Amino acid sequence: MSTQPLSEALVRAALRVVVDPDLRKDIVSLGFVKDVRVDDGRVALTIELTTPACPVRDELRGQAERAIRALPGVSATDVRMTAVVPAAPSGTKFIPGVRNVVAIASGKGGVGKSTLSANLAAALARTGARVGLMDADVYGPSIPAMMGARDVPVDLGDRLQPVIRHGVKIISMGFFLKEGQAVVWRGPMLHKMVREFLGDVEWGELDYLLVDLPPGTGDIQLSLCQAIPLTGALIVSTPQDVAVDVARKAIAMFDKLNAPVLGMVENMSGYVCPHCGEHDDLFGTGGARRAAEKLHLPYLGEVPLASAVRERSDEGTPIVVADPTAPAALALTHIAELLAAQVSVRRLTLADTAPIVVNF
Amino acid sequence: MDAETARPREIARSGEADVAIEWADGHRSVYPARTLRLGCPCAECHDELTARPLIDAARVPEDVRPLGIEIVGNYALSIRWSDGHATGIYAFRSLREDCPCEQCTKTRRNATITAHRPR
Numbered sequence: 001m002s003t004q005p006l007s008e009a010l011v012r013a014a015l016r017v018v019v020d021p022d023l024r025k026d027i028v029s030l031g032f033v034k035d036v037r038v039d040d041g042r043v044a045l046t047i048e049l050t051t052p053a054c055p056v057r058d059e060l061r062g063q064a065e066r067a068i069r070a071l072p073g074v075s076a077t078d079v080r081m082t083a084v085v086p087a088a089p090s091g092t093k094f095i096p097g098v099r100n101v102v103a104i105a106s107g108k109g110g111v112g113k114s115t116l117s118a119n120l121a122a123a124l125a126r127t128g129a130r131v132g133l134m135d136a137d138v139y140g141p142s143i144p145a146m147m148g149a150r151d152v153p154v155d156l157g158d159r160l161q162p163v164i165r166h167g168v169k170i171i172s173m174g175f176f177l178k179e180g181q182a183v184v185w186r187g188p189m190l191h192k193m194v195r196e197f198l199g200d201v202e203w204g205e206l207d208y209l210l211v212d213l214p215p216g217t218g219d220i221q222l223s224l225c226q227a228i229p230l231t232g233a234l235i236v237s238t239p240q241d242v243a244v245d246v247a248r249k250a251i252a253m254f255d256k257l258n259a260p261v262l263g264m265v266e267n268m269s270g271y272v273c274p275h276c277g278e279h280d281d282l283f284g285t286g287g288a289r290r291a292a293e294k295l296h297l298p299y300l301g302e303v304p305l306a307s308a309v310r311e312r313s314d315e316g317t318p319i320v321v322a323d324p325t326a327p328a329a330l331a332l333t334h335i336a337e338l339l340a341a342q343v344s345v346r347r348l349t350l351a352d353t354a355p356i357v358v359n360f
Numbered sequence: 361m362d363a364e365t366a367r368p369r370e371i372a373r374s375g376e377a378d379v380a381i382e383w384a385d386g387h388r389s390v391y392p393a394r395t396l397r398l399g400c401p402c403a404e405c406h407d408e409l410t411a412r413p414l415i416d417a418a419r420v421p422e423d424v425r426p427l428g429i430e431i432v433g434n435y436a437l438s439i440r441w442s443d444g445h446a447t448g449i450y451a452f453r454s455l456r457e458d459c460p461c462e463q464c465t466k467t468r469r470n471a472t473i474t475a476h477r478p479r
Binding site for chain 2: 225226227228229230256257258259356357358359360
């Protein structure tokens with residue numbers, strides 16, 4: 001048995017057994033362990049994660065506590081959990097204050113992209129993250145209704161104040177249209193809107209800015225990928241083979257534009273009868289999972305087709321806020337956590353997020 | 361080509377007017393200014409579907425040179441030229457594929473010959 005007295009070094013050494021499953025490194029090497037204090041047998045420390053929405057937060061804390069308690073002479077532990085979301089490296093052309101921009105995209109329309117965006121944004125905000133939601137679907141802006149945002153953005157002169165609902169800062173073309181009015185724009189106007197929504201909105205400090213894209217591979221997608229280095233995109237699909245095939249086109253587009261695909265989600269995955277609770281695979285199931293496996297992309301999960309999801313959206317309160325313990329809400333919250341984890345993986349492990357030096 | 365190979369580490373001037381890219385894998389490409397200008401991929405200079413050149417080489421000054429370079433998103437660069445043109449977006453991937461260095465030119469030529477060899 002070791003007779004070494006209990007010390008910070010000993011505590012740190014013991015914590016090397018705690019490995020972050022996404023980053024595949026121990027929490028000491030990752031620099032997550034902070035403020036280690038040893039006072040007699042009492043050990044206090046802080047674990048600083050890369051997202052407040054960490055899906056394995058409680059497991060990491062439990063493992064850390066067990067590792068410390070196994071040391072001789074420990075009588076009590078106090079493990080605090082905090083989070084600082086990593087930002088783009090300085091030198092990249094990014095929106096000041098906005099740490100990560102994630103596009104929510106699909107090949108086809110009607111797969112529930114906006115419902116998913118609203119719920120993911122609200123779910124991330126519930127974990128304590130600072131979240132923005134940009135509705136880039138000019139043709140059918142539905143985010144204001146789904147988030148119950150009835151105010152209009154305040155004009156601050158050269159900048160716009162986003163509307164805040166359910167803890168999320170929101171901007172949408174829908175705020176500027178009268179009921180029944182339609183946007184009939186060509187590419188250059190769409191390009192201008194994307195740039196203004198990114199650059200002229202007072203986003204402040206954000207950990208995640210989610211961008212709800214219109215379906216397909218057109219002007220808005222291109223403008224977004226040109227305006228800023230996207231952290232990545234989340235691809236939404238329904239389970240049908242045709243939908244998955246079209247989703248692959250969206251993936252090919254993001255690949256061409258060097259915007260990494262952070263994962264795939266299957267929406268409308270099975271129908272849950274509100275009366276008897278029975279599950280019916282209306283559109284089939286597992287198509288998106290199989291596609292993700294084939295394309296070597298992370299699969300972040302599926303959301304069942306439940307009328308409660310739509311009803312809550314119609315009422316203007318996403319189900320993750322209105323009824324957080326409903327099965328669909330739990331699924332959506334878990335997807336939000338996995339997405340946040342993928343953002344961290346992207347930021348911390350891949351070299352192609354390093355800034356490019358231009359000496360010209 | 362993977363994203364890593366087609367990722368510049370540094371973009372700088374080479375000589376008076378040429379553009380040099382040092383890639384993440386250490387490879388270095390130097391693009392002569394006028395060739396780069398004549399190869400501008402924008403819709404005004406090359407037909408979007410057929411890639412047929414629409415640009416009139418005779419109207420591009422012999423000493424055309426880049427005045428500034430900017431990164432576009434995460435995948436390309438754009439060049440502001442001395443002849444006033446600025447709409448071209450050069451994808452990193454195509455720049456790397458078209459690297460004019462001797463080694464890359466040879467590899468491309470061999471690949472073409474292999475592809476067309478009668479069986």
